[in-house]
Amino acid sequence: xxxxxxxxxxxxxxxxxxxxxxxxxxxxxxxxxxxxxxxxxxxxxxxxxxxxxxxxxxxxxxxxxxxxxxxxxxxxxxxxxxxxxxxxxxxxxxxxxxxxxxxxxxxxxxxxxxxxxxxxxxxxxxxxxxxxxxxxxxxxxxxxxxxxxxxxxxxxxxxxxxxxxxxxxxxxxxxxxxxxxxxxxxxxxxxxxxxxxxxxxxxxxxxxxxxxxxxxxxxxxxxxxxxxxxxxxxxxxxxxxxxxxxxxxxxxxxxxxxxxxxxxxxxxxxxxxxxxxxxxxxxxxxxxxxxxxxxxxxxxxxxxxxxxxxxxxxxxxxxxxxxxxxxxxxxxxxxxxxxxxxxxxxxxxxxxxxxxxxxxxxxxxxxxxxxxxxxxxxxxxxx
Ligand SMILES: *Cc1c(COP(=O)(O)O)cnc(C)c1O
Numbered sequence: 001x002x003x004x005x006x007x008x009x010x011x012x013x014x015x016x017x018x019x020x021x022x023x024x025x026x027x028x029x030x031x032x033x034x035x036x037x038x039x040x041x042x043x044x045x046x047x048x049x050x051x052x053x054x055x056x057x058x059x060x061x062x063x064x065x066x067x068x069x070x071x072x073x074x075x076x077x078x079x080x081x082x083x084x085x086x087x088x089x090x091x092x093x094x095x096x097x098x099x100x101x102x103x104x105x106x107x108x109x110x111x112x113x114x115x116x117x118x119x120x121x122x123x124x125x126x127x128x129x130x131x132x133x134x135x136x137x138x139x140x141x142x143x144x145x146x147x148x149x150x151x152x153x154x155x156x157x158x159x160x161x162x163x164x165x166x167x168x169x170x171x172x173x174x175x176x177x178x179x180x181x182x183x184x185x186x187x188x189x190x191x192x193x194x195x196x197x198x199x200x201x202x203x204x205x206x207x208x209x210x211x212x213x214x215x216x217x218x219x220x221x222x223x224x225x226x227x228x229x230x231x232x233x234x235x236x237x238x239x240x241x242x243x244x245x246x247x248x249x250x251x252x253x254x255x256x257x258x259x260x261x262x263x264x265x266x267x268x269x270x271x272x273x274x275x276x277x278x279x280x281x282x283x284x285x286x287x288x289x290x291x292x293x294x295x296x297x298x299x300x301x302x303x304x305x306x307x308x309x310x311x312x313x314x315x316x317x318x319x320x321x322x323x324x325x326x327x328x329x330x331x332x333x334x335x336x337x338x339x340x341x342x343x344x345x346x347x348x349x350x351x352x353x354x355x356x357x358x359x360x361x362x363x364x365x366x367x368x369x370x371x372x373x374x375x376x377x378x379x380x381x382x383x
Contacts, residue, residue, distance in 0.1 A: 001320060002369075010256070016246065047204070077105075125138055127151065132171055187261060187293060188250045215231060280378040314374070317373045327347060
């Protein structure tokens with residue numbers, strides 16, 4: 001069986017984890033945590049980074065930092081992971097779902113402004129498949145209405161937005177806050193893991209306090225205050241040094257990991273392009289203003305039954321391909337409280353999108369085999 005995912009291992013993880021064990025400090029915010037945070041700040045120009053135990057944690061911190069109160073409205077795509085919404089629901093927010101774009105599962109920027117009310121506080125663009133949302137448009141709207149922007153950049157490490165003026169900006173550096181994931185299915189991993197990016201100086205201090213259980217311990221260890229205590233709300237969002245050591249090995253190999261993933265992506269694309277050109281199935285779409293970080297390779301079928309047929313055909317041949325999100329506006333939790341309604345494109349991607357196996361150690365022969373089976377399906381009687 002060719003699985004959908006295998007965790008990326010660079011070979012350096014165990015060595016750094018051993019070093020962390022020997023260092024005498026394996027709780028959070030030690031040397032490896034600092035090194036990882038410094039790496040992301042330098043490499044991508046993020047103002048301040050804090051490692052977290054998950055992207056979910058990063059989003060929960062962002063919701064606290066936006067000071068979400070019961071009744072505040074938060075706009076996000078329905079076609080996303082449940083944590084994007086839960087982080088704000090935990091603070092009492094009302095979620096307002098935005099549809100996906102006709103050409104891409106990302107949020108439909110055209111419909112965004114009509115969803116803004118006097119109660120709106122935050123917009124959460126999700127960079128699906130590591131492909132940028134149109135951030136200039138979103139930031140302009142946010143500025144006009146005085147809203148926060150929290151980028152759900154879980155899938156978007158090492159991806160860029162090229163806005164007007166042409167200067168590429170790394171995803172995660174544009175919103176007020178951004179959250180990344182290092183879950184084992186993402187490009188850089190630490191088993192479970194994540195990171196909050198704080199892009200404005202005015203939020204830095206409070207972010208650190210929320211991160212350290214509502215205390216000013218980080219300032220204490222830097223010698224900025226001579227006692228530490230409970231100064232605000234917070235929780236324990238830090239990962240241990242063992243996790244940070246694992247992540248450090250990955251960051252040192254970012255280039256290698258990314259080159260490999262992009263090679264796999266382009267290999268898929270080259271082999272399946274004839275199907276796209278013949279209109280038999282849709283391939284991934286990358287707008288002019290976005291770059292590709294090789295996170296995912298997906299297809300969009302003509303119907304739910306065709307999509308399920310393709311998944312069955314691949315599974316019969318030992319290939320694990322899987323669909324993705326069940327749109328949140330139709331989830332049992334959301335529908336209990338709000339009218340679910342219809343979001344045409346979120347529903348469409350939920351029915352028709354399928355993701356092909358994609359991981360660092362996927363071999364060229366396996367990509368060739370998978371593409372052969374995909375072509376066989378679309379050229380067979382199943383279409
Ligand atoms: C993976 C993912 C998350 C959650 O990441 P965790 O690190 O598992 O908490 C959130 N949002 C999106 C879009 C994701 O893909």
